[in-house]
Amino acid sequence: MNKDKAKEEKSLNFIEEIIEEDLRTSKHGGRVLTRFPPEPNGYLHIGHAKSICLNFGIAQKYGGKTNLRFDDTNPLTEDTEYVDSIKEDIKWLGFQWDKELYTSDYFETLYQYAVKLINDGLAYVDSSSSEEIAKAKGTPTEPGYPTPDRNRSVEENLKLFEEMRAGKYADGELVLRAKIDLANPNMHLRDPIIYRIKHANHHRTDDKWCIYPMYDFAHGQSDSIEEITHSLCTLEFVPHRPLYDWLIEKLEIFPSHQYEFARLNLSYTVMSKRRLVQLVNEHHVDSWNDPRMPTISGLRRRGYTPESIREFCSRIGVAKRENIIDVSLLEFCAREDLNKTAWRRMAVLDPVKLIITNYPEGESEILAGENNPEVEGGDGSREIPFSRELWIEREDFMVDPPKKYFRLAPGRKVRLKHAYIIECTDYKTDDKGNITEIHAEYFPNTKSGEDNSGIKAKGTMHWVSVPHAKEVEVRLYDRLFMEEDPMVHEDFKQAINPNSLHIIPKAYAEPDLENAEMGKGYQFMRIGYFTLDSKYSSKDNIVFNRTVTLRDTWSKGKNN
Ligand code: ATP
Ligand code: MG
Secondary structure, three states, X not given: OOHHHHHHHOOOOHXXXXXXXXXXXXXHHHOOEEEXXXXXXXXXXXXXXXXXXXXXXXXXXXXXXXXXXXXXXXXOOOOHHHHHHHHHHHHHHOOOOOOEXXXXXXXXXHHHHXXXXXXXXXXXXXXXXXXXHHHHOOEOOEOOOOOHHHHOOHHHHHHHHHHHHHOOOOOOOOEEEEOOOOOOOOHHHOOOEEEEEOOOOEOOOEOOOOEEEOHHHXXXXXXXXXXXXXXXXXXXXXXXXXXXXXXXXXXXXXXXXXXXXXXXXXXXXXXOXXXXXXXXXXXXXXXXXXXXXXXXXHHHXXXXXXXXXXXXXXXXXXXXXXXEEOHHHHHHHHHHHHHHHOEEEOEEOOEEEEEEOOOOOOOEEEEEEEOOOOOOOOXXXXXXXXXXXXXXXXXXXXXXXXXXXXXXXXXXXXEEOOOOEEEEEEXXXXXXXXXXXXXXXXXXXXXXXXXXXXXXXXXXXXXEEHHXXXXXXXXXXXXXXXXXXXXXXXXXXXXXXXXXXXXXXXXXXXXXXXXXXXXXXXXXXXXXXXXXXXXXXXXXXXXXXEEEOOOOOHHHOOOO
């Protein structure tokens, strides 16, 4: 079965089932409007990618639209830098939102909603301290009890709430609470706080407001204002749903509905922005887009493609139960995609010199190498210079190899990729026994593509011509955490892998890599997929990041 067909036949996930049923019964007049609601307090991570692919993907599939709504109700942690990065990341992933909206644009409407609740006897201003309020809420097994302010008159509540807005009170002095049910088994319904005082500058409304709505009094209401049909969020919001519904009912506003799916958890990774910000601030990584970070910008810098991330999100699917996805699935998706698109090149990371003793000194020739043999009809080719002196990988030579070793050893033959078959004739060592030079002879009639010599070689090796080699820096990455679940430690940072970055300051690349393009993937033959580092690479100092190895070596315990 071909892949497209397999995709088509994939059964519907539970959200698609709900939507198809809603479309069938013409709920919302056949309209589908979703939203992606990030809080601009950090960079997006791969978990957000799941939510983005779901919200935008569903709307695309059913002819609907998706709003991008910045959930900016907490002035202390939010910033325009994050707004910009979030927009960039969503676009890079390949999605386009319908409207760009901000919860802060609804502050006046939300305020009026709160006034309506007060007028209807459904909200009150409480002057109790946060400790008193917490205590009076009771426990999951014991009902709560009213604080003295619960029976304040509507008039007094209106006056106090207005004064809160006008800045008459200090942070924490008063709060506005919904008046629901202090004995409800769901703690979220025990008169939740819906407004608090915060004298802080907001990234958009500046000092216009000193009271801010709580998440629960902003999120559902914003959904409603925008007439969102399907509000998709993660499972931890299940207990918030009764409050979401209660507020919509009492405010008599558009009946948006919330549906919850399992958040993405990835092995060897921490995902929450709260923790990622610690990694940045405490310099465990160089920035939010460090190639080891699970952020979208980190993955991009590492060389992941939007296609590979979307494919990953499609493969993990949407379910109602939490689980942990193996990070090697993400790596697998990168490999699959890069195999189809990355140009093949040769680079030697741990060089030792090979001299072809029967090749004329001072001469060279140009060989041709396909850019990507996986592309049907080809993807062009590049010129590769060949000469008497070559760099090869140190590990591709052994003095006394086992039988099954198909690389170079005294008296053995190998093929040099895109070039000739050679036979090793000699080698030199320093006084410590380290190999310093390898000698070989080539067979002129074995040139790749024109070889009818009948000479056989079992292995094929990559190489770079010494006089033509381009010096580049290469950065190899290992997992940032050594523990499958870094949270098993009291402090997750104890699980940090001290060797997650390995820098090779001087590797030798074939000269065409001088023309490498930012954002494009390259396969260094036999070594992995690489891309230029957007932060450190420049014309004079070319720096490559390894995106992934060619095979999954980690699970075999080799961690390279
Ligand atoms: P974090 O805990 O990392 O800060 P968050 O949920 O607070 O995440 P928001 O900016 O509020 O981050 O999230 C925007 C949207 O992305 C929400 O709808 C949220 O449910 C979703 N989301 C966040 N993390 C994940 C995840 N790991 N898997 C799936 N969806 C996620
Ligand atoms: Mg959040």
